[in-house]
Amino acid sequence: MKKKQTAEVDVVSGATYSSNGIIDAVREALNHSIEKQKEKAGKHKATPKPKPTVAPTKKPQPTSSTTEDTTEDGTKVVEKVTNYEKQVTGNATCYPDEDEDFESYPISLLVNITGQKLTRTTTKDGQDTVEETNTYKVDTIAFTEKTKTLAAREGNWFYLKRAADGFGKYKGVFGQLLLPKEVGQVDVVSSATCSSVAILDAYKNAIEQLEK
Known part of the structure; x- marks a missing residue:
C-alpha cells in the first residue's frame, strides 16, 4: 500500500472492519499530504512580472x-x-x-x-x-x-x-x-x-x- 501511494486496496478477509479503518486513516493522511503540498507550492509560486509596454516609435510627420x-x-x-x-x-x-x-x-x-x-x-x-x-x-x-x-x-x-x-x-x-x-x-x-x-x-x- 505504501508503494502504490493510494488508498484503493483490497481489504483483508476476516478483518474487514480493521482493514477499512486502516484504509480510511491512510486515505485521510494522503489527502492531508496532498493539500500541504499544494499549499506549499502556492506559497513559492513566483508572481509573474508584468511586461513593460513599449510605445511604438512615431514617425515624424511632414x-x-x-x-x-x-x-x-x-x-x-x-x-x-x-x-x-x-x-x-x-x-x-x-x-x-x-x-x-x-x-x-x-x-x-x-x-x-x-x-x-x-x-x-x-x-x-x-x-x-x-x-x-x-x-x-x-x-x-x-x-x-x-x-x-x-x-x-x-x-x-x-x-x-x-x-x-x-x-x-x-x-x-x-x-x-x-x-x-x-x-x-x-x-x-x-x-x-x-x-x-x-x-x-x-x-x-x-x-x-x-x-x-
Missing part, C-alpha cells in the same frame, strides 16, 4: 506652410513649402571584376534624408501651372542588417566595410556622399573597387525612389 500672392496683372501665385524626414532603401548588385574572385551578391542601403518640397501653383487667365522643387540633405547612410549578414556569411563584409568607411588615405564612400558630393565625383576605395561601385549604385537607386 510640416507645411502656404503663402498666397496676386500680382498687378491678376496672376495668382500660391506656394506651399513642405518639410519632411524620410528613409529610403536603395538596392544594387555587387559584381566581380574580370578576375571573378567572388560571386555577385545583392546589397541594400538605408538612406535617411531631411528635405524640403516647394510646390508653386500659378493661376493666370483660368489656367494653372504647377512647378515642384525638391531639395534635400542626406543625414545618414547604413547597410541593412540583411546585407551585413549575407556579406559576412559569404566572406565579403571586409570589403564592403572598407569601401563604406575607407582606410588610410582613402576616404570612405559613405563619408564622401555625406559631404554632399555628386555620385560621379566620388572616388572608389582601393582594393574595394567592386564594393565601392555597388554602394554608389545602391545610393543612386535610393535617390531615385525619393524623387518618384
Whole structure:
C-alpha cells in the first residue's frame, strides 16, 4: 500500500472492519499530504512580472506652410513649402571584376534624408501651372542588417566595410556622399573597387525612389 501511494486496496478477509479503518486513516493522511503540498507550492509560486509596454516609435510627420500672392496683372501665385524626414532603401548588385574572385551578391542601403518640397501653383487667365522643387540633405547612410549578414556569411563584409568607411588615405564612400558630393565625383576605395561601385549604385537607386 505504501508503494502504490493510494488508498484503493483490497481489504483483508476476516478483518474487514480493521482493514477499512486502516484504509480510511491512510486515505485521510494522503489527502492531508496532498493539500500541504499544494499549499506549499502556492506559497513559492513566483508572481509573474508584468511586461513593460513599449510605445511604438512615431514617425515624424511632414510640416507645411502656404503663402498666397496676386500680382498687378491678376496672376495668382500660391506656394506651399513642405518639410519632411524620410528613409529610403536603395538596392544594387555587387559584381566581380574580370578576375571573378567572388560571386555577385545583392546589397541594400538605408538612406535617411531631411528635405524640403516647394510646390508653386500659378493661376493666370483660368489656367494653372504647377512647378515642384525638391531639395534635400542626406543625414545618414547604413547597410541593412540583411546585407551585413549575407556579406559576412559569404566572406565579403571586409570589403564592403572598407569601401563604406575607407582606410588610410582613402576616404570612405559613405563619408564622401555625406559631404554632399555628386555620385560621379566620388572616388572608389582601393582594393574595394567592386564594393565601392555597388554602394554608389545602391545610393543612386535610393535617390531615385525619393524623387518618384
